[in-house]
Amino acid sequence: MAGLIPMRWALRLVEDQLAGGGAVVLPADGVNRIAYVVHGGIEAGRADFTDDTAWHGRGAATLRAGPEGAALWRFELVPEGAPLVAATGGRTLEKLCVVLPALPDAALLLRCDSVAFPPGGCAFLHTHQGPGIRCLIEGGIRIDTAGHSTAYPPGGAWFEAGPEPVFAQAATDRPSRFIRVMLLPARLLGQSSIAYLREEDRARPKSQRYKGYVDAVIAL
Numbered sequence: 001m002a003g004l005i006p007m008r009w010a011l012r013l014v015e016d017q018l019a020g021g022g023a024v025v026l027p028a029d030g031v032n033r034i035a036y037v038v039h040g041g042i043e044a045g046r047a048d049f050t051d052d053t054a055w056h057g058r059g060a061a062t063l064r065a066g067p068e069g070a071a072l073w074r075f076e077l078v079p080e081g082a083p084l085v086a087a088t089g090g091r092t093l094e095k096l097c098v099v100l101p102a103l104p105d106a107a108l109l110l111r112c113d114s115v116a117f118p119p120g121g122c123a124f125l126h127t128h129q130g131p132g133i134r135c136l137i138e139g140g141i142r143i144d145t146a147g148h149s150t151a152y153p154p155g156g157a158w159f160e161a162g163p164e165p166v167f168a169q170a171a172t173d174r175p176s177r178f179i180r181v182m183l184l185p186a187r188l189l190g191q192s193s194i195a196y197l198r199e200e201d202r203a204r205p206k207s208q209r210y211k212g213y214v215d216a217v218i219a220l
Contacts, residue, residue, distance in 0.1 A: 008080040012097040016072040018065035022089025028060035040070030054213035075181040096157040107186040112214040116177040117170035121207030132182030139176025142169045
Protein backbone atom coordinates (compact mmCIF):
# COMPACT_ATOMS: atom_id res chain seq x y z
CA MET A 1 0.00 0.00 0.00
CA ALA A 2 1.33 3.43 -0.91
CA GLY A 3 2.24 5.74 1.93
CA LEU A 4 2.17 9.51 2.10
CA ILE A 5 4.99 11.80 1.04
CA PRO A 6 6.07 13.76 4.17
CA MET A 7 7.12 16.85 2.20
CA ARG A 8 4.39 19.45 1.78
CA TRP A 9 3.74 20.45 -1.82
CA ALA A 10 2.11 23.51 -3.34
CA LEU A 11 0.45 24.16 -6.67
CA ARG A 12 1.44 27.57 -7.99
CA LEU A 13 0.39 29.75 -10.92
CA VAL A 14 2.85 32.33 -12.18
CA GLU A 15 2.39 34.84 -15.01
CA ASP A 16 5.41 35.75 -17.14
CA GLN A 17 5.26 38.74 -19.48
CA LEU A 18 8.31 38.40 -21.72
CA ALA A 19 9.72 41.00 -24.07
CA GLY A 20 11.20 39.85 -27.36
CA GLY A 21 14.11 37.55 -26.53
CA GLY A 22 13.21 37.49 -22.83
CA ALA A 23 13.45 34.18 -21.05
CA VAL A 24 12.59 32.12 -18.01
CA VAL A 25 15.64 30.05 -17.03
CA LEU A 26 14.44 27.14 -14.92
CA PRO A 27 16.86 25.39 -12.54
CA ALA A 28 17.66 21.69 -12.26
CA ASP A 29 15.33 21.31 -9.28
CA GLY A 30 13.22 18.39 -10.46
CA VAL A 31 10.04 20.49 -10.36
CA ASN A 32 7.23 19.61 -12.78
CA ARG A 33 6.01 22.65 -14.68
CA ILE A 34 3.51 23.46 -17.40
CA ALA A 35 3.79 26.72 -19.34
CA TYR A 36 0.64 27.68 -21.24
CA VAL A 37 1.20 30.29 -23.97
CA VAL A 38 -1.50 32.93 -23.61
CA HIS A 39 -0.16 34.82 -26.60
CA GLY A 40 3.07 35.16 -28.53
CA GLY A 41 5.57 32.35 -28.86
CA ILE A 42 8.42 30.66 -27.04
CA GLU A 43 11.18 28.20 -27.80
CA ALA A 44 11.76 25.43 -25.25
CA GLY A 45 14.47 22.94 -26.07
CA ARG A 46 14.19 22.34 -29.79
CA ALA A 47 10.44 22.94 -30.00
CA ASP A 48 8.36 26.04 -30.62
CA PHE A 49 5.12 26.83 -28.79
CA THR A 50 2.66 29.50 -29.89
CA ASP A 51 -0.77 30.82 -28.84
CA ASP A 52 -2.95 28.25 -27.08
CA THR A 53 -0.30 25.55 -26.71
CA ALA A 54 1.46 24.26 -23.61
CA TRP A 55 4.94 23.01 -22.72
CA HIS A 56 5.59 20.47 -19.97
CA GLY A 57 8.97 19.77 -18.44
CA ARG A 58 10.75 18.82 -15.26
CA GLY A 59 13.76 20.69 -13.91
CA ALA A 60 16.30 22.55 -16.03
CA ALA A 61 14.94 24.29 -19.14
CA THR A 62 14.95 27.68 -20.83
CA LEU A 63 11.70 29.18 -22.11
CA ARG A 64 12.72 31.93 -24.52
CA ALA A 65 10.29 34.33 -26.17
CA GLY A 66 10.36 35.02 -29.88
CA PRO A 67 10.90 38.52 -31.30
CA GLU A 68 7.31 39.56 -30.59
CA GLY A 69 7.47 38.51 -26.93
CA ALA A 70 5.12 36.18 -25.07
CA ALA A 71 2.72 35.93 -22.15
CA LEU A 72 2.86 32.66 -20.20
CA TRP A 73 0.83 31.10 -17.43
CA ARG A 74 3.33 28.86 -15.63
CA PHE A 75 1.81 26.17 -13.42
CA GLU A 76 4.25 24.55 -10.99
CA LEU A 77 4.08 21.69 -8.50
CA VAL A 78 6.69 22.84 -5.99
CA PRO A 79 7.80 22.05 -2.43
CA GLU A 80 6.13 24.44 0.00
CA GLY A 81 8.14 27.67 0.24
CA ALA A 82 10.14 27.08 -2.97
CA PRO A 83 11.57 30.35 -4.35
CA LEU A 84 9.94 31.94 -7.35
CA VAL A 85 11.90 31.81 -10.61
CA ALA A 86 11.69 35.26 -12.21
CA ALA A 87 11.99 36.07 -15.89
CA THR A 88 14.92 37.93 -17.41
CA GLY A 89 13.85 40.49 -19.96
CA GLY A 90 10.32 40.55 -18.66
CA ARG A 91 8.03 40.65 -15.63
CA THR A 92 6.96 37.78 -13.36
CA LEU A 93 3.92 37.79 -11.07
CA GLU A 94 2.70 35.05 -8.74
CA LYS A 95 -1.06 34.85 -9.33
CA LEU A 96 -1.96 32.05 -6.91
CA CYS A 97 -0.22 29.50 -4.68
CA VAL A 98 -2.02 26.81 -2.65
CA VAL A 99 -0.44 24.30 -0.26
CA LEU A 100 -1.89 20.86 -0.95
CA PRO A 101 -2.95 18.14 1.48
CA ALA A 102 -0.56 15.20 1.84
CA LEU A 103 0.03 13.49 -1.50
CA PRO A 104 0.19 9.72 -2.01
CA ASP A 105 3.60 8.15 -2.58
CA ALA A 106 2.48 6.88 -5.98
CA ALA A 107 2.39 7.92 -9.61
CA LEU A 108 0.20 10.95 -10.27
CA LEU A 109 -1.28 12.51 -13.38
CA LEU A 110 -0.52 16.13 -14.20
CA ARG A 111 -3.21 17.40 -16.58
CA CYS A 112 -3.54 20.69 -18.45
CA ASP A 113 -6.66 21.34 -20.46
CA SER A 114 -9.18 24.06 -21.20
CA VAL A 115 -12.93 24.19 -20.59
CA ALA A 116 -15.05 26.33 -22.91
CA PHE A 117 -18.68 27.41 -22.51
CA PRO A 118 -21.12 29.03 -24.93
CA PRO A 119 -22.91 32.16 -23.67
CA GLY A 120 -24.98 31.15 -20.65
CA GLY A 121 -23.44 27.69 -20.39
CA CYS A 122 -22.88 26.01 -17.06
CA ALA A 123 -21.23 23.03 -15.38
CA PHE A 124 -23.79 21.24 -13.21
CA LEU A 125 -22.94 20.53 -9.57
CA HIS A 126 -19.89 18.28 -9.66
CA THR A 127 -16.63 17.18 -8.06
CA HIS A 128 -13.20 16.15 -9.39
CA GLN A 129 -10.76 13.46 -8.27
CA GLY A 130 -7.94 15.84 -7.46
CA PRO A 131 -7.00 19.47 -6.81
CA GLY A 132 -6.27 22.09 -9.45
CA ILE A 133 -5.89 25.75 -10.37
CA ARG A 134 -8.03 27.41 -13.03
CA CYS A 135 -7.46 30.73 -14.81
CA LEU A 136 -10.04 32.41 -17.04
CA ILE A 137 -8.71 33.33 -20.46
CA GLU A 138 -11.87 34.85 -21.96
CA GLY A 139 -15.44 35.74 -21.07
CA GLY A 140 -16.66 35.62 -17.50
CA ILE A 141 -17.57 32.93 -14.98
CA ARG A 142 -19.13 32.53 -11.55
CA ILE A 143 -17.98 29.71 -9.29
CA ASP A 144 -20.25 28.53 -6.46
CA THR A 145 -18.58 26.30 -3.86
CA ALA A 146 -18.25 25.89 -0.09
CA GLY A 147 -21.07 28.36 0.53
CA HIS A 148 -19.41 31.14 -1.50
CA SER A 149 -20.13 32.58 -4.94
CA THR A 150 -17.30 34.39 -6.75
CA ALA A 151 -17.24 35.96 -10.22
CA TYR A 152 -13.98 36.00 -12.20
CA PRO A 153 -12.96 38.21 -15.14
CA PRO A 154 -10.30 37.29 -17.72
CA GLY A 155 -7.04 36.67 -15.90
CA GLY A 156 -8.83 35.70 -12.68
CA ALA A 157 -7.50 32.53 -11.04
CA TRP A 158 -9.04 30.19 -8.48
CA PHE A 159 -8.35 26.86 -6.78
CA GLU A 160 -10.65 23.85 -6.57
CA ALA A 161 -9.78 21.15 -4.03
CA GLY A 162 -11.54 18.37 -5.97
CA PRO A 163 -13.95 16.72 -3.51
CA GLU A 164 -15.72 20.01 -2.69
CA PRO A 165 -18.89 20.31 -4.88
CA VAL A 166 -18.75 23.10 -7.48
CA PHE A 167 -21.29 24.75 -9.78
CA ALA A 168 -19.99 26.97 -12.60
CA GLN A 169 -22.07 29.55 -14.48
CA ALA A 170 -20.58 31.22 -17.55
CA ALA A 171 -21.36 34.76 -18.73
CA THR A 172 -24.58 35.09 -20.71
CA ASP A 173 -23.39 37.62 -23.29
CA ARG A 174 -20.20 36.01 -24.65
CA PRO A 175 -18.32 32.71 -24.82
CA SER A 176 -16.09 31.86 -21.84
CA ARG A 177 -13.07 29.62 -21.41
CA PHE A 178 -10.58 28.79 -18.68
CA ILE A 179 -7.26 26.98 -18.55
CA ARG A 180 -6.75 24.50 -15.73
CA VAL A 181 -4.03 22.27 -14.35
CA MET A 182 -5.05 19.40 -12.08
CA LEU A 183 -3.24 16.73 -10.09
CA LEU A 184 -5.10 13.43 -10.45
CA PRO A 185 -4.71 9.68 -9.86
CA ALA A 186 -2.54 8.19 -12.61
CA ARG A 187 -5.30 5.71 -13.51
CA LEU A 188 -7.26 8.62 -15.05
CA LEU A 189 -4.79 8.99 -17.93
CA GLY A 190 -6.93 9.88 -20.94
CA GLN A 191 -10.15 9.80 -18.89
CA SER A 192 -12.43 12.44 -17.42
CA SER A 193 -12.12 13.32 -13.74
CA ILE A 194 -15.59 14.87 -13.31
CA ALA A 195 -18.43 13.33 -11.30
CA TYR A 196 -21.93 14.88 -11.28
CA LEU A 197 -23.70 14.79 -7.93
CA ARG A 198 -27.33 14.85 -9.06
CA GLU A 199 -28.71 11.84 -10.88
CA GLU A 200 -30.81 14.03 -13.18
CA ASP A 201 -27.72 15.98 -14.32
CA ARG A 202 -25.76 12.93 -15.45
CA ALA A 203 -28.00 12.33 -18.46
CA ARG A 204 -28.56 16.00 -19.37
CA PRO A 205 -26.69 17.51 -22.33
CA LYS A 206 -23.49 19.28 -21.23
CA SER A 207 -22.58 22.68 -22.64
CA GLN A 208 -18.86 22.68 -21.79
CA ARG A 209 -16.23 21.58 -24.30
CA TYR A 210 -12.70 20.43 -23.51
CA LYS A 211 -9.31 20.75 -25.17
CA GLY A 212 -6.35 18.81 -23.85
CA TYR A 213 -2.75 20.02 -23.82
CA VAL A 214 -0.81 17.85 -21.37
CA ASP A 215 -1.65 14.50 -19.74
CA ALA A 216 1.57 13.32 -18.09
CA VAL A 217 2.14 10.65 -15.46
CA ILE A 218 4.68 11.98 -12.96
CA ALA A 219 6.47 10.86 -9.82
CA LEU A 220 7.35 13.15 -6.94
